[in-house]
Amino acid sequence: MTRTESVPVSTVLPVxxxxxxxxxxxxxxxxxxxxxxxxxxxxxxxxxxVILFTRNVRDAEQLRRLTDTLRALRPDLLVGIDxxxxxxxxxxxxxxxxxxxxxxxxxxxxxxxxxxxxxxxAGHLATLGVTASYAPVADVQRHPxxxxxxxxxxxxxxxxxxxxxxxxxxxxxxxxVASCAKHFPxxxxxxxxxxxxxxxxxxxxxxxxxxxxxxxxxxGVPMLMSAHVxxxxxxxxxxATLSRRILGDLLRHDLGYDxxxxxxxxxxxxIADRYGEAAGARIALAAGADQVIVAVPDLEVTLSCxxxxxxxxxxxxxxxxxxxxxxxxxxxxxxxxxTPAAQVAAWDAGAGLDAxxxxxxxxxxxxxxxxxxxxxxxxxxxPALNWGGEDLLSELRAVDPTAAGTSVAGEPADPAAxxxxxxxxSRRTPLVVATCDAGLHPWQRHLRDALLAxxxxxxRVATGLPEDGALCSYGRGRVNLRALAEALAGA
Numbered sequence: 382m383t384r385t386e387s388v389p390v391s392t393v394l395p396v397x398x399x400x401x402x403x404x405x406x407x408x409x410x411x412x413x414x415x416x417x418x419x420x421x422x423x424x425x426x427x428x429x430x431v432i433l434f435t436r437n438v439r440d441a442e443q444l445r446r447l448t449d450t451l452r453a454l455r456p457d458l459l460v461g462i463d464x465x466x467x468x469x470x471x472x473x474x475x476x477x478x479x480x481x482x483x484x485x486x487x488x489x490x491x492x493x494x495x496x497x498x499x500x501x502x503a504g505h506l507a508t509l510g511v512t513a514s515y516a517p518v519a520d521v522q523r524h525p526x527x528x529x530x531x532x533x534x535x536x537x538x539x540x541x542x543x544x545x546x547x548x549x550x551x552x553x554x555x556x557x558v559a560s561c562a563k564h565f566p567x568x569x570x571x572x573x574x575x576x577x578x579x580x581x582x583x584x585x586x587x588x589x590x591x592x593x594x595x596x597x598x599x600x601g602v603p604m605l606m607s608a609h610v611x612x613x614x615x616x617x618x619x620x621a622t623l624s625r626r627i628l629g630d631l632l633r634h635d636l637g638y639d640x641x642x643x644x645x646x647x648x649x650x651x652i653a654d655r656y657g658e659a660a661g662a663r664i665a666l667a668a669g670a671d672q673v674i675v676a677v678p679d680l681e682v683t684l685s686c687x688x689x690x691x692x693x694x695x696x697x698x699x700x701x702x703x704x705x706x707x708x709x710x711x712x713x714x715x716x717x718x719x720t721p722a723a724q725v726a727a728w729d730a731g732a733g734l735d736a737x738x739x740x741x742x743x744x745x746x747x748x749x750x751x752x753x754x755x756x757x758x759x760x761x762x763x764p765a766l767n768w769g770g771e772d773l774l775s776e777l778r779a780v781d782p783t784a785a786g787t788s789v790a791g792e793p794a795d796p797a798a799x800x801x802x803x804x805x806x807s808r809r810t811p812l813v814v815a816t817c818d819a820g821l822h823p824w825q826r827h828l829r830d831a832l833l834a835x836x837x838x839x840x841r842v843a844t845g846l847p848e849d850g851a852l853c854s855y856g857r858g859r860v861n862l863r864a865l866a867e868a869l870a871g872a
Contacts, residue, residue, distance in 0.1 A: 394691060394694060394695065398694060398701060398704065398705070399426060399427070399691070400426060400427035400708070401427070401704045401705055401707070401708035402427075402687065402690050402691055402694060402704055402708075403423060403426045403427035403428045403429065403687065404427050404428070404429040404672075404707070404708040404711045404712065405429060405666055405670075405671060405672050405673065405690070405704065405707050405708060405711065406423070406428055406429055406430075406662075406672065406673060406675065406683060406686065406687060406690075407429060407430040407431065407432050407459075407461065407643065407672050407673065407674040407675065407676075408420060408423060408428060408430075408431055408432070408675055408680065408683045409431070409432050409433075409434060409674075409675065409676040409677055409678050409683075410431065410437070410678050410680060411436060411437075411678040412436075412437065412447075413436075413437055413438065413439045413443055413444075413447060414443065414446070414447065414450075416447075416450055416451060416454065417680060419680040419684070420680060421454060423680070423683065423684075423687070424451070424454045424455045424458060425454070425455070427455075428455070428458065429458075429459060429672055429708075429711045429715070430458060430459035430460065430461055430513065430672065430711075431451060431458065431459075431460055431461070432461050432462065432463075432515075432674055432676050433460065433461070433462040433471065433511065434462075434463075434471050434676070434678075434767070435471040435473075435474075435767045436678065437471075438471055438472060438474050438475050439474060440474055440475055440476075441475040441476050441508070441509060444472075444475050444509050444510075444511075445508070445509050445510050448460050448509060448510030448511060448721075449510055452510070452719070452720075456719065456720065457712070457715040457716070457719045458715075458719060459512055459513050459559070459711075459714065459715055459718065459719055460510060460511050460512050460513065460719075461511065461512070461513030461514065461515055461559075461561075462506070462511050462513075462514065462515065463514075463515045463516065463766070463767075464477075464502050464506060464511075464514040464515065464516050465482065465483065465516040465517065465518060465533060466480040466481065466482055466483070466498060466499075466502055466516070466733075466858065467480065467481055467482020467483065467484075467485070467532065467533070467856045467857070467858035467861065468482060468766075468771065468856065468857045468858050468861075469482065469533060469766050469767065470767055471767045472505070472509070473767070473770075475505075475509060476505070477502070477505055478498075478501035478502060478504075478505050478728065478730060478732075478733055479733045479734065479858065479859045479860040479863075480498040480501060480502060480732065480733035480736065480737075480858065480860065481498070481733060481736050481737040481740060481855070481856050481858050481860050481861045481864075482532045482533060482855070482856035482857075482858050482861065483517060483518055483532070483533055483534055483535045483536075483545070484522070484531070484532035484533070484534060484535065484536060484846070484855045484856055485532070485736060485737055485740035485854065485855040485856045485858075485861055486498060486535060486545055486736055486740070487534070487535035487536035487541055487542065487545055487855075488536070488739075488740040488742065488855050489736050489739040489740045490541060490545075491736075491739070492544050492545055492547070492548035493548070494732065494735065494736050494739070495535075495545045495548040495549055495552075495736075496548040496549070496551065496552040497552075497728075497729050497732035497735075497736075498732050498733055498736055499517070499548065499549040499552035499553055500552040500553075500555070500556065500728050500729070500732075501728040501729060501730065501732055501733065502514070502516075502553075503552060503553040503555075503556035503558040503560075504556055504725055504726065504727070504728035505728070506556075506558050507556050507557065507558060507721050507722050507725045508725050510721045511558070511721075512557075512558060512559060512718045512719055512720070512721055513558065513559040513561065513604070513718060514553060514558055514559065514560055514561065515561045515563065515604075515606060515643075516549070516553075516560060516561065516563075517535075517545075517546055517549040517550070517560065517562060517563075518530065518533045518534055518535070518562075518563055518564075519542065519546045519562040519563060519564075519565075519567075519593035519594055519596075519597055520533070520534050520542075520563070520564060520567050520568045520569040520590070520593075521534060521536070521537060521538070521539050521542050521567060521569045521570075521590035521593065522534040522536060522537050522569050522846070523537065523567075523569040523570040523590065524569065524570055524571065524572055525820065525846075526572045526820070526821065527568075527569055527570070527571055527572060528572070528573070528574045528821055529568065529571075529574040529575070529576065529763075530568050530569045531818060531845060531846055532845055532846060532855055532856045532857075534569055535593075539590050539592040539593060540592065542590075542592070542593040543592050543593045543595070543596035544596070546562060546593045546596050546597050546600070547596050547597070547599070547600045550562065550597055550600040550601070550602045551600055554600075554601065554603075556722070556725075557718065557721070557722050558718065559603045559604055559714060559717070559718040560602055560603065560604065561602070561603075561604035561605065561606050561643065562593070562594060562597035562602045562604070562605050562606070563605070563606035563608075563645070564606055564607065564608035564609075564610070564645060565594055565605045565606065565607050565608060565621065565627075565632060565642075566589055566590075566591055566594065566608065566612065566615075566621060566627060566631065566632075567582065567589060567590045567591070567593075567594075567608065567610075568580065568582075568608045568610055569590060570582040570584055570589075570590070571610055575608065575609035575610060575620075575645070575649055575650075575651035576649045576650065576651075576763070576764070576765050577650050577651075578650055578651060578654070579609070579610075579611060579620060579651040579655060580608075580609065580610045580611070580620075580651060581610065581611045581612075581613065582610055582611070582612050583613060583614075584612075584614070585614045586614050586615065589612070591636070594636065595636060598636060598637070598638050598640075602640060603640050603641060603714055603717065603718065604640055604641045604642070604643055604714070605632070605638060605640065605641075605642050605643070606642075606643050606644070606645055607621050607622040607627075607628065607642060607643070607644050607645060607665075607670065608620070608621045608622065608645065609621070609622050609645055609649055609651035609652055610651075612627065615627050615631065619664075619668075620651060620652070622644045622645060622652065622661070622665050622668075622670065623652075623656070623661065623664040623665055623668050624668055625667070625668040625669060627668075628642060628668050628669030628670060629668065629669040632669070633669060639710070640710065640714075641671045641672060641710045641711055641714045642669060642670050642671050642672075643670065643671065643672040643673070643674060644661075644665045644670050644672070644673040644674055645674065646674045646675070646676040646677075646765070647661045647662055647665075647673055647674065647675050647686065648675065648676060648677045648682065649765075658675060658682055658685065658686055659685045659686045659688070659689035660689065661673070661686075662675070662686035662687075662689060662690055663689050663690055663693045663698070663699060666690060666699060666703065666704065666707060667693075667698075667699050667700070667703060669703075670707070671706075671707035671708075671710045671711055672707070672711055673686065676765075690704075733858075733860045734860045734863060734864065736860070737854070737856075737858070737860040737861050737863065737864035738864040738867065740854065740855050740856075740861070740864070741852070741853070741854055741864050741865055741868050742847070742852075742853050742855075743851075743852050743853070743868075749868070749869065749870060749871025750811040750813075750840070750869065750870070750871075751781055751783060751784075751870060751871070752781070752783040752784060752785075752810055752811065753777070753781070753784050753785075753786075753810060753811040753812065753813050753840075753869065753870075754784070754785050754786050754787075754803070754806065754807035754810045754811070754812050754813070755773055755774050755777055755784060755785075755786035755787075755812075755813040755815060755842075755869075756786060756787050756789070756803055756812070756813065756814050756815065756828075756832065757772050757773040757774055757786065757787070757788045757789065757815045757844075758789050758814070758815060758816045758817065758819070758825045758828055758829065759772075759788075759789070759790055759815075759816075759817035759825075759844065759857065760790070760791060760817060760818070760821075760822055760825075761790050761791040762790075771857060771858065771859045771862055772788045772790075772862070773786075773788075773813075773815050773842070773844065773862050773865065773866065774786040774787070774788050775862075776859070776862040776863045776865070776866040777813075777866040777869060777870060779863070779866065780863075780866050780867055780870045780872040781866070781869075781870040781872070784870070785806075785807075785810070786813075787799075787803055789828070792822075792824035793824075793828075796824070796827060796828055796831070797831075799828070800828065800831045800832055800835065803832060804832070804835045804836060807836070811838075811839075811840065812832070812836045812838070812839040812840070813839065813840045813841075813842055813869060814829050814832050814833065814839050814840070814841055814842065815841075815842035815843070815844055816829050816841075816842070816843055816844070816845070816848070816851075817843070817844045817845040817857060818845035818846055819843075819845075819848065820846075820848075829841070840852065840869070842854075842865065842869070844856065844857045844861065844862065844865070845857070852865065852868060852869070
């Protein structure tokens with residue numbers, strides 16, 4: 382039997398229950414114009430949402446045509462995207478407003494400015510017909526070795542993070558776009574990236590950073606996203622995404638949240654390697670999730686998740702009442718947000734650069750200089766998060782055409798030769814050595830230290846979390862790097 386054939390009558394679910402199961406799925410897909418036939422069939426049966434990535438974006442006009450095409454298939458389909466700002470986003474080719482990442486907004490610590498940046502992002506989404514934004518990050522950057530939250534967070538203080546989460550949620554809501562605070566109950570205390578393996582936060586309940594999620598709930602956030610993180614003090618056996626204790630007892634009962642709870646992507650290895658995406662979908666929905674995201678473009682994975690959920694409903698392993706409850710929340714979300722605004726007011730295009738400039742800080746002193754040779758060291762892009770190709774050299778040359786330099790995205794094959802070459806070509810010019818989270822990447826530390834040993838007069842720059850003795854931008858978004866370039870060149 383192929384997937385397009387009918388199942389035996391004895392196993393067919395009532396139409397309403399079949400639709401409810403589909404409502405609880407969010408699917409990724411390939412393509413910028415045509416909608417795959419498999420996706421059309423899923424939408425026809427009630428698919429709750431789609432999630433867009435860089436692979437779906439060519440330009441703004443194309444993307445609006447695509448979102449209109451999707452809604453023509455089903456008007457209540459939610460169209461979502463990760464849209465955090467900074468270096469995290471998928472809309473560079475669609476003309477996304479340049480705003481710094483959350484950490485820089487926390488450094489500036491002006492909630493009104495954060496609201497202006499969030500408003501710009503949400504206004505742009507509204508023009509594209511994108512109705513759900515999987516942002517803001519409500520995690521608190523707690524552990525210095527955390528590999529995934531870092532400058533995506535507003536900061537290290539729960540109260541600071543809370544006030545900026547509130548500002549972001551309110552501004553997005555004012556645009557009629559659904560926001561989503563993530564990753565409940567927090568990913569900032571881990572030392573593992575759940576994209577790659579299961580993460581664990583060993584802290585006791587009283588030390589968890591729930592305040593930003595409470596703030597988001599109080600602000601009326603329509604969606605929360607769960608973390609693929611194990612909290613042994615809450616549930617020693619399952620990550621939050623699959624835990625009834627965390628999603629039901631803590632979030633629904635203790636925190637009183639009644640909005641849509643959506644899982645982080647099920648193909649992340651924390652779920653896929655240990656449970657499998659399909660079992661993960663079934664367990665997450667049974668535990669209290671309302672929607673599960675299957676972000677990979679291979680729709681066979683989505684179909685496998687769907688079929689497992691339907692099978693669990695037929696067998697009684699997954700309660701019909703639980704699915705109806707979840708689908709009801711998704712329907713109410715769609716009623717509020719699935720239709721984009723007919724008219725979109727202009728946003729403040731300068732908010733992002735204003736914020737980035739206000740965030741630049743010197744932790745060691747750096748006089749303005751011209752004609753510098755900049756060495757920009759940074760890790761290659763994260764496979765699950767878009768990187769728009771920003772580099773410090775390009776931004777510095779925009780304000781100082783006499784600047785030159787070297788961009789190094791990832792560990793070089795011959796570090797010694799690279800150092801020799803840089804020292805040789807920069808011997809008569811000021812030298813700037815920029816790193817991005819060198820504490821996580823030994824190759825950056827080794828290159829930086831080797832260059833400083835040969836050029837102790839070099840200016841140090843940090844484009845990730847702050848480093849002592851460096852000029853800091855607190856992020857690698859385009860406006861972060863432009864503000865940093867202006868500070869370096871005295872522009």
